[in-house]
Amino acid sequence: MSGPQCCANPPTLNPTAGGGHVENLGGLNAYVNGSPHSKLAVLLVSDVYVYEAPNLRKLADKIAAAGFYVAVPDFLHGDPYVPNAGRTLQDWIKDHGTDKAFEEAKPVIHAIKSKGITAIGAAGFCWGAKVAVQLAKREFIQAAVLLHPSFVTVDDIKAVEVPTAVLGAEFDQISPPDLLKQFEEVLTAKSEQVDGYVKIFPKVSHGWTVRYNVEDKSAVKCAEEAHQDMLEWFAKYVN
16 A cells, blocks of 8 residues: 555545534544434545545535444554655555554444444445455454455455445556455455445545545545435345
8 A cells, every 4th residue: 555546636535514513423533414213324544634524525425425433543643644744655554553443443432333323334435445344254243345445355354244336446556456356256255144236446645535536526426326226235135
């Protein structure tokens, strides 16, 4: 994940973006939106640019409008990666391991369930996809979506216990189509135990679902297609 694609098109962070609010959830600050009376929830795990990215919050609001309670925790503790700021991505990753975020996700999920939520889906973007795939066990969530994943291995896919969708890009040095096709083979082989789905989006690059230019109609359309695929996956399995 050390390539430039992981950090391309960094967002302008805005702590006031979105129609929701920030609250403490399981010990972490989290952007939340959606009806507190919903029995269904979606947990979004950000990329390296944290939970204040406007496009990510816009997506959270869209999911909330579909009837889910949505939480976007700050697994990066207010320390997003900042390109060209004197710290390499490799050094940043040493301070922000996905295993640590996975452990921190457990009390967040407990806090969500304590609100009366009975089913949870998790979606992870780039760095966050590794966290989401680790959560793809029946004890934690009911469905997972991995969007332009980083760090995710074939063994990770072999270990999933809940319906898992992988939305990847044609141009992705981190999870290239050849790797995505291996994921598809694994999910197909275990289709009797768990449903799986892999889609490779043509003419897009790593990060396209959340780091698109809002002025670029074509980029927005591609991102929205992925968002709709994710929503349909959660509507089918988080119930």
